[in-house]
Amino acid sequence: MADKRGGKFWDIYGARVTPEGEIIDLEGLQITFSSSSGPDRWTPVISWNGVSHLVIWTVPLEKNLWSLYGKRVGKDGEILDLADLHIQKDETSKASRQFSGTDRAPPRLGG
Numbered sequence: 001m002a003d004k005r006g007g008k009f010w011d012i013y014g015a016r017v018t019p020e021g022e023i024i025d026l027e028g029l030q031i032t033f034s035s036s037s038g039p040d041r042w043t044p045v046i047s048w049n050g051v052s053h054l055v056i057w058t059v060p061l062e063k064n065l066w067s068l069y070g071k072r073v074g075k076d077g078e079i080l081d082l083a084d085l086h087i088q089k090d091e092t093s094k095a096s097r098q099f100s101g102t103d104r105a106p107p108r109l110g111g
């Protein structure tokens with residue numbers, strides 16, 4: 001989910017859940033850390049490859065332009081990438097994320 005609990009800008013937070021539906025990370029795991037000047041991070045999606053999660057989100061650039069960024073998160077909740085991974089810059093419209101619906105397939109990027 002994206003929210004402003006860390007301050008002025010939107011950041012991405014997550015929580016691990018057991019197969020029984022019990023929430024492990026009650027306070028949430030902060031995945032992104034906005035600087036004092038932004039930018040906001042919105043619309044997260046997640047995939048799992050059997051080893052780690054990939055969390056992808058959008059970042060607004062300017063009028064109708066968006067970039068996709070991501071980070072890997074280990075099954076223990078450890079953030080595996082210190083810096084945001086720049087995945088895609090959409091030159092024409094909002095970037096989109098698609099998930100194949102299977103646990104082991106990576107998300108497909110594009111329109």
